[in-house]
Amino acid sequence: MDIDGQCHCGRISYVAAIDPQRVGICHCTDCQTFSSSAFRVSVRANRADVRVTGTPKTYAKTADSGVVRLQHFCPDCGTSLFTSGAEPEASDLVIRWGSIRQRAQLPPARQIWCQSALPWLGQLEQLPGNPAG
Numbered sequence: 034m035d036i037d038g039q040c041h042c043g044r045i046s047y048v049a050a051i052d053p054q055r056v057g058i059c060h061c062t063d064c065q066t067f068s069s070s071a072f073r074v075s076v077r078a079n080r081a082d083v084r085v086t087g088t089p090k091t092y093a094k095t096a097d098s099g100v101v102r103l104q105h106f107c108p109d110c111g112t113s114l115f116t117s118g119a120e121p122e123a124s125d126l127v128i129r130w131g132s133i134r135q136r137a138q139l140p141p142a143r144q145i146w147c148q149s150a151l152p153w154l155g156q157l158e159q160l161p162g163n164p165a166g
Contacts (some may be wrong), residue, residue, distance in 0.1 A: 036139075040112035045087035047114070049128060051078045054056040056130065056139045061146035063096065065105060067113060071151050074141055075129035080117070083126050091115055 034053050039046035056076045064073035089105035092126075096102065101119040108114060114126045130136050 034135070036128075036135050038114075038128070039135050039156045040107035040110050040114060040132060042107060042110035042112075044109050045085065045089050045107045045112075046086045047083055047128075049078050049084070049126075050078050050082040051128070053139055054142045056141050056143075058144040059146055060144060060148075060150040062149050063094065064146070065149070065151075070103075071154060072144075075116070075127045076130060076133070076139065077125055080124055080126045083115075085127070088112050093119055113141075140146060150157050 035048065035050055037046070037048045052085040053076075055078075056074065058072050058074050060072045065071060067073060077110060087107075092104045092106070093101050094104055103117045103119050104113065105117065107114065113129045114132050115129060117123050117125065124132040130139065133139065
């Protein structure tokens with residue numbers, strides 16, 4: 034599937050070819066912190082299938098496992114856009130779902146680090162809601 038997206042301010046944009054079956058939710062505590070939310074939704078893509086316009090800023094995060102991942106974000110508005118391996122030959126780029134224009138067409142197909150999932154997530158349908166905000 035061809036997708037496109039950008040940061041909130043529009044400084045960084047991209048086009049990519051992805052497999053919609055690779056959309057996933059991560060419940061790890063790093064993703065909770067980076068997203069400032071209960072989890073983060075992403076889709077893995079081959080770096081060769083992603084074209085980025087603009088230059089994101091990066092932050093290197095060493096996970097508890099010792100693996101270093103680069104967090105790519107807009108230097109102006111701070112929108113999280115991608116993560117990648119720290120090594121230059123890394124072939125994957127993980128695109129942050131919130132920056133994808135077609136995100137309504139990309140439901141998650143899997144989830145990981147479920148032991149860190151917040152216990153109240155299954156109760157969201159029971160909360161009162163207002164469609165207008």
